[in-house]
Amino acid sequence: MNCRACSDPGKMPVFYQKVYAITARIPRGKVASYGQIASLAGNPFAARAVGNAMKQAPEMLSLPCHRVVRQSGELTACRSFGGAGGQRKLLEAEGITFRENGYVDMKQHQWKTEG
DNA sequence: TCCTTGACTTGTC
């Protein structure tokens, strides 16, 4: 663990700062996919880079990374939220509903920037 | 500069 941001977020790469800014823009009760964020960042195909940005996202920014899910609605590697299922509880607390398969209902909670 | 890594996405079997 050597996140440069652990010392100063201003030292983070440009792309990362965008991802953080966008992720922070995710309204409560909504979820955004990596592709969504990547697109807002300027690269709709940089979903992987977005994931990396989230991974390095310093907790000091309190980024709602738990609102970031896959395009399919499946949660991320929530191993960072205090154990598998922790992310789901957080989202449920936000008012987000889940399908019986455990996926987020993107049709209802997918963050739409057009609105 | 090149290669590797990764919390992604889509298409095919």
Added chain:
DNA sequence: CGACAAGCCAAGG
């Protein structure tokens, strides 16, 4: 639905 492969991008060594 599950598993595999190909393609996209940025950061780090």
